[in-house]
Amino acid sequence: MSASPAEARFSLSLRAAAEPDWSAVTGHRFTDELIAGTLDDAVLARYLVQDHRFIDAFVALLGAAIASADRFEARIPLCRFAAMVTSDENDYFLRAFKALGVDEAMRADLPDHPATATFKALMAEARLTADYACCLAVLVVAEWSYLSWAERAGGRLPPRFEHAEWITLHDNPFFREFVGWLVSELDRVGAMLDDAARARVEDLFRRAVAAERAFFDAAYAAA
Numbered sequence: 001m002s003a004s005p006a007e008a009r010f011s012l013s014l015r016a017a018a019e020p021d022w023s024a025v026t027g028h029r030f031t032d033e034l035i036a037g038t039l040d041d042a043v044l045a046r047y048l049v050q051d052h053r054f055i056d057a058f059v060a061l062l063g064a065a066i067a068s069a070d071r072f073e074a075r076i077p078l079c080r081f082a083a084m085v086t087s088d089e090n091d092y093f094l095r096a097f098k099a100l101g102v103d104e105a106m107r108a109d110l111p112d113h114p115a116t117a118t119f120k121a122l123m124a125e126a127r128l129t130a131d132y133a134c135c136l137a138v139l140v141v142a143e144w145s146y147l148s149w150a151e152r153a154g155g156r157l158p159p160r161f162e163h164a165e166w167i168t169l170h171d172n173p174f175f176r177e178f179v180g181w182l183v184s185e186l187d188r189v190g191a192m193l194d195d196a197a198r199a200r201v202e203d204l205f206r207r208a209v210a211a212e213r214a215f216f217d218a219a220y221a222a223a
């Protein structure tokens with residue numbers, strides 16, 4: 001996944017340091033039920049309303065990564081990914097809201113769950129560093145963790161599109177290649193950091209994994 005084994009160790013060590021939260025995210029009950037097609041509609045609706053707001057802050061963070069990347073070769077995959085999220089993925093949200101009977105008034109009335117607020121604040125913090133490595137740390141957690149749970153479906157998809165498409169959006173050749181590149185990019189940039197900068201990346205990475213776990217947990221909290 002990375003240019004050299006020495007660089008590869010940075011992302012793997014970040015992931016290992018984020019246990020047990022990393023495994024709690026990638027093996028979360030939400031993902032098990034999604035893959036099995038047994039996820040409760042109210043849980044999915046609650047999750048998607050909050051996640052659409054996550055995506056807003058996430059696209060802004062992608063923009064900061066695009067702006068702070070050290071070379072044009074890095075801006076290209078980030079731009080392509082931003083284009084996918086704001087087209088195919090946003091379209092999925094709108095169709096899923098319709099299928100689940102979630103209208104715009106309901107979406108507007110629901111407050112941010114504390115888990116959403118925490119995650120949005122973390123993404124804003126990373127974005128406002130205007131530092132490529134810090135932006136990458138949070139992006140890598142979001143995309144690598146989602147690829148990891150989506151891969152567990154192993155190509156067997158549940159019948160309803162609300163479930164199946166949320167899996168395939170996070171496990172398809174384009175997404176797999178992007179996540180592989182994103183992780184190798186964190187390894188490349190991480191190899192150039194001093195100890196203090198490395199510690200900042202580690203801190204953001206670990207807090208992002210904890211935020212992912214709390215975000216899935218929140219979907220099961222009473223409305």
Ligand SMILES: Cc1ncc(CO)c(N)n1
Binds near residue numbers: 054
């Ligand atoms: C909370 C969360 N993390 C990661 C992703 C993947 O982009 C997502 N859609 N939502």
